[in-house]
Structures are given as C-alpha cells and as structure tokens.
Amino acid sequence: MRPMAQIAMVMNLDKCIGCHTCSVTCKQAWTNRSGMEYVWFNNVETRPGQGYPRRYEDQEKWRGGWELNRRGALRLKAGGRLHKLAGIFSNPELPEIKDYYEPWTYDYRNLTEAPLGDDFPVARPVSQLTGKPMKIEWSSNWDDNLAGAPELAEQDPMVQRLREQASEKVKFSFEETFMFYLPRICEHCLNPSCVASCPSGAMYKRTEDGIVLVDQDRCRGWRMCVTGCPYKKVYFNHRTGKAEKCTLCYPRVEVGLPTVCSETCVGRLRYLGVMLYDADRVTAAASTADDKALYEAQLGVFLDPEDPAVRSAAEEAGIPHDWVEAARRSPVHALISKYRVALPLHPEYRTMPMVWYIPPLSPVVDALTGTGHDGEDLDNLFGAIDTLRIPLEYLAELFTAGDVGPVRASLGRLAAMRSHMRALNLGDPPDASIAASVGMSGTEIEEMYRLLAIAKYEERYVIPTAAVGDARRLEESALPDGCSLDYEGGPGMGGDGPFGQDSGRRRLPLVSVENFHVLRRRQTTDREDT
C-alpha cells in the first residue's frame, strides 16, 4: 500500500442552475489574457449538447485518454511513445480554435466615432484572431438551455451512442425534452493521460495534493497534452505557445481557500476535500478490462481514512497528520465512498478522474410533478426513475460507461432521501423501510441530507493548508520564521554566486497571505490577542 492524498471535488448537479458564475469568475481570475481568449478552464454545458469544444467526447476523432492494447495493458489512445515522436511535427488530432470557437470582441469605438449619418452606429463583432469583422457562429455555450437542440443536440456523441444501442429515440421535441447542466473543470486524474502525453515532461502531478500542473518553463509547445486529455481541459495559449490548464486554484488551496469556482458558486453545489488513495493500485484499476467495471475499480483504489492501518500507512508515507484528519472529515469522501451518490465523469477514458458528480434527480421529479403525480412519493419516484429510461441511460453514458446500475442506485438514494425527509418535515414518523430499500439507515440518510442540503462553508470545503500545522506562522507573511532561502544546500547556506548575491537566482516574491482559517479564527474568537 502506497497512500497518497488528492484534493478532489464533487458537484451536485441537482443544484446547478446554469448561471455560469463559476466560468466567469474563473475566467476573470485565470484566463483573462491575450492568447487565452477562447479558453475556459471552467465551463458549464447544457446536456444533451455538444459540449466545449464541440463533440469533445468523440474519442474516435480526438483520440484522448487511454485504451487497452491486445495484451490488456494501458496505452495512450493517440499512440505510443515512438508514434508520438515520429508525428511530433504536426498533430493531426489537435482541435483548431474553431472547434472551440473563434474569439471576438466588438468595435466599440465606432459607437462614439462614427460620422453623423442616418443610421445608428453599431458595434460590429470583430474577430480577435484576424482583426476583421466576423459573423458569430459558435461560442463556449452556444447551445445553452438546449438552444437549437433539434438540430444541434443530435450531434451529442453520447446521444448518438444511445441511438446505436437502444431503438427508442432520445426526444428533442419540446414536450419530451430533458436537460441538465454539467459544469466541467480539469479532472486532476489519478492516471492523467495529458501528463503521459507530454514529450517534454513539463506536465506533472503534485505528490502532496495530486493537482496536475504545467511547468511553463519546461513546456515546449508540442501540443500532445491537448490531444491526450479526453476532457479537452488542457489548452494551447496561442500567444505564448505554451499549454495551460486549470490549476485547481492551487495558490488558494495551499492556504486553505476553496477554488474560485467553488467559492463563487451560487448554488453552493461544489464540495472540496481530501481523498486518500493507494497509488500502487491505480494502474491495475485503470486496466480493468470491462469499461463498466471501471467505476467500481476506482472506488477500490480509494482508502478509508477511518481504517487505523490506512492511517498509520499514510503517516509513514509522509502524509501530514492534519491531511489525514481532513480526509476523515472530507465531504468528498462521504459522497463518493460512504453514500455512493457521486459518480465519475466518463470513467471509460481510464484516466481515473477526480471531479465527481451527483447525477440530477430533478428532471425525474419535474416530469412527475408535471404530470400531476406526487414528485416526492417514493414509489412514484422509483417507478419514474425506471420508466424515464432516456435520462437514466443518458446519465449512464456520462457517468458509468453505460452501466445503468450505479446511476439508478444513486438516484434511488436521492429519492429515498426526499421521501424520508418529507416525512420528518411533516412531523410523521419516517418509514424505516424507505431507508432500508436503498441500503442505508435513517441516520445515514439524515447525515447525507445535511451534507447535500445545508452544509455550511467549512463543511463543504475541508481543505488542509499546505503549510502543515503552520497556519499561525502564515498569518501575516508567506515567510517562515527563518530565512526561506536558508535550507540545506540553498543560497542562504552557500554564499554568493559568481556575480554577486543575486546572481542567477530567482528571488521570492514577498506577499502577505490572508487565509480563510486565520480570518475566521480572528473574527470568531473571544481572545483579543489572536
């Protein structure tokens, strides 16, 4: 057993109202630069829909993720090492900017500088690539709220796969549609195919928290990571010629703050926490022959932080004590492993993604209520989950490689929670058989309800600081007590460089870091000195 820690996220899709606040705040924080106009580290898609970039889930075209070779071993779908190097001079599977969308701005100056005339001046859209007027034909959320669905949603790769398997049609006529929102960020996978695709070795997974990053100084712009990522969440900055991706806001996470997308989420649907996993089991789990068994296989990789053996192994592996404690309180661990309501996005890509989703029950409840039924009656709900086959199978294509079982179980638990809590709220004694029918106890259901419905900030985001047990020291300064350069073999020890003290060395930026835990402690404590 080789325990490692990973900061993971769970999103509760039932709560997503598709407001794009996460996307906009992320864009303002991270990709508000030239060369990154078309890039959204966080985007919200309406499903069924083509997604961003268009049809990114069609891996027969884009060749992202892993596949099994004839011997049952993992290989990159875009080809092995030699294949990659031989084809390094161009990358036939690279999406063009137009597959995302052509970024544009508006000719605002014309509004004030247009000569006097009969017509009102307008601000024409101008392409940010060519600088010429353009016709806007696509964007990152062009098909929001099923806009143009009768034509566009047919191109959803998951819809097409459903069509091949089941004879019944996914309906896009107005009365029969269903939809939900899917916010997506980088999955920070346990078996990242983007990292494996990088010829320069510039991409890496951090050992402390599992965040996948691009070293901007080592990236040489070979673009293989863009192809390698099946979620298309590594982007090519066309100004600097370097790959960039979601950083899980690591500067915030390091000081105990949630990511920008989580912090600003209006629906409070995101959960952040630590997952402990066994690094020795990752490859075997990712090589599971059956696509549909990959969800269970990934569950088998996670370690239970309540297990004393796991905790001592984690301690030996150098995982700080407060990280193990955070793993025990982790809302993410509870939703994934304990209540089993969260599911991975496209486990069939074999990258072991670490941003999981609680499938939406609301289309089912809405459909029931819309037809005059009691949307919170358990029998009605159970019946509806099964008969509304299209959402269920569609969800299964997204979250479990087409296996309806886990999706049904997850929705069943959510449905049972609704019925159980309704009884409580109406003052009725809860029917114990409801909880039992989904394999949970009444208390467990109430705990799950608390986590899903009313969990406060510090219950949704359980993030141990990077500076282990040093939160106090971090209060006012990023500098530790001693000189930060004063470590073994560091410049503080070694005297001056050939051309004076700063020769050839990079200086640390001196920043004052305010962190959430310190702020809260200061504002809620009775003592004056803190």
Next chain:
Amino acid sequence: MSTLLWGALPYIAFALLVAGLVWRHRYDKFGWTTRSSQVYESRLLNIASPAFHYGILFVLAGHLVGLFVPESWTRSLGVSEHTYHLFSLYGGTAAGVLTVLGIVLLIYRRRTNSPVFRATTVNDKLMYVVLLGAIVLGMIAKLAHTSGDGYNYRETIAPWARSLFTLRPRTELMEGVPVLYQVHAVIGMALIALVPYTRLVHMFSAPVQYLFRPYVVYRSRDPRQLGPRPPRRGWERTDA
C-alpha cells in the same frame, strides 16, 4: 577577407550559438517553444510541416556525412567518387525538394492565413528569409554543378570544415570554391548563429527523453515556497 569569412566567421557563429543557448536557457526558458500556429490552421500544416521537418533532417544528415566523413573513409569502403556523387546528388536533391516544398507551403500558409500571419513577428520573418535563403542557395549550388562528377566539395569545403575543430582553419582551401557554395556556406553560418535567438531554438529541445521516462511524472511542491520543508541534516525524524 578570406580570413574573416573562413577563419573568424565560423567561430563567431559558433560562439553566438552557444552563448545564445546558455542565455536562453538561463533567462528565457519561458520563451523556449515551437510557438506552433496549428490551432489557427491545421490542414495545410499537417502536410507541410512533416514534409519540411523530415526533409531538413535528411538534409542535416547529408551535410554531416558530406562535411565530416573524409573521402578516404568512403573510398576504403569501396565507394567510388562517381557513386558517391550520384548518391549525394539524388539523395540530396530528393531531401532538398521535400524541404523546399514543405517550406514553400508553410510560407504560403503563413502569408495567406490571416491569424497565422498576424502571429508572425519580425523575428520570424528575418528567420524565414535566412532559412529559405540557405536552403534555396544550397539547392542551386548543388544543381548548378551536376556535370560529370559535379563539384567535389570533399576536397575543399569538407577538409576546411574539419580543420575548424583543430583551431587551425585552413582558409586557403576555400578560395577556389565556386561562389554559389561560398554564399551558401556564409548564409548557413548566419543561420547557425541565429538559431538561439529565433523560434528555431526548439530544435534543441527534441524530446528524446520521452522514450525513457515513466508515463506519469510526479513532482513535489518547491520546498522554498509554502509548506513543509525537508528536515535539515541532523534533524531528521528518528523513525523515518
């Protein structure tokens, strides 16, 4: 003049190459990239770029053999001058044609595709002029001397090139060389000097190590930044 061109220029070019690489590596790792324009336009690039790059790699191999393998070595292998000439003529021309086709298509693409053209810097344009000049003049020099056994550069240019390594450049060997070859050599040296200061620098980051490293790379956070520092010598934990 002869001393300047054939005695000093090679060393100046080499010094600029090395100094530029060191400078780039220390102070501008961020700018060290292919600066690919493939996200703007993929269809032409998928044909032109491999053609050019494979072509230029063969051309490079040809130059290495031609300049640094002495005539006596090939003769002792039983390769006559005539065979060598034919091999060099047809092989070199084939590689050259591939390269020229590739680069012409790439320049056409760069000029006609407006996002690509907008992303082209002055530096790129200068580099393209020198690169294209070196390639085209090389082709002309070779094809202008095809009669009989052609121009035997292995008795003049090659020994001169090798003599550079002994720090006693035999500049007199270059004096009788046809002008076309001389111009090609000078532009070639200018190109070598330019490499680290243009996007051509990406040739020095050919990712051969990819073949030998594990697929997934793990790295720790920089200990100089936040977080736990490695224990100092003498202060390690006893049970570790």
